[in-house]
């Protein structure tokens with residue numbers, strides 16, 4: 001279905017105004033979730049051994065700018081362990097939030113929070129701390145969990161000029177099917193293109209979308 005038609009249909013099928021203010025939507029109404037990934041044209045964010053240090057300077061700069069603007073970075077356990085082992089932690093200028101059910105060692109102090117909360121609870125926690133944007137930084141398993149719950153609002157993909165056939169995909173296999181709207185495409189350098197998408201929310205999450213865009217029905 002074309003995006004405009006889909007949006008019109010979604011708007012028509014909206015619930016009554018008061019229903020737009022469920023507890024979840026009220027709590028998350030001002031939180032925008034941005035996913036930012038360096039990616040190969042065939043959908044990988046890391047090699048089999050977890051290596052993702054093949055992205056361009058421009059990608060790293062964009063990652064830093066967006067994470068600092070948000071003031072936080074949310075990552076899964078494997079991303080944390082890989083970044084820790086590579087000496088990249090803590091990511092500067094942001095509260096680093098690691099989601100894991102394991103009791104991981106935190107050798108970084110207050111700039112790193114390790115939590116076993118579900119994605120939505122993590123967003124609530126960040127909102128309670130006063131953040132209005134959440135910066136999701138992978139990896140593939142955590143990205144899928146957020147997408148499956150319709151929690152991602154915008155996606156930046158820095159498409160890098162290399163291919164490998166095995167590794168970690170941007171979204172681990174899961175049950176989701178979402179439409180995107182291209183906001184902008186930018187050539188970052190001779191070979192790297194940045195695609196900036198808005199995630200079009202489906203009917204089940206229209207309440208969150210409306211709360212985001214401050215439309216009232």
Ligand SMILES: NC(=O)c1ccc[n+]([C@@H]2O[C@H](COP(=O)([O-])OP(=O)(O)OC[C@H]3O[C@@H](n4cnc5c(N)ncnc54)[C@H](OP(=O)(O)O)[C@@H]3O)[C@@H](O)[C@H]2O)c1
Pocket residue numbers: 036037038039044045046049050051052055075076077078079080082083099100101102118119137138139140141142143145168172
């Ligand atoms: N190219 C890029 O821009 C980029 C960016 C970020 C990461 N990466 C790469 O991505 C790789 C890691 O990706 P990955 O997919 O293997 O792992 P991941 O998503 O980083 O971490 C997955 C782990 O997080 C924990 N977790 C807790 N709650 C979860 C939830 N609701 N959903 C999913 N996971 C949850 C689980 O560990 P527990 O069992 O402990 O709960 C799970 O095994 C790294 O190699 C990293 O270098 C690349």
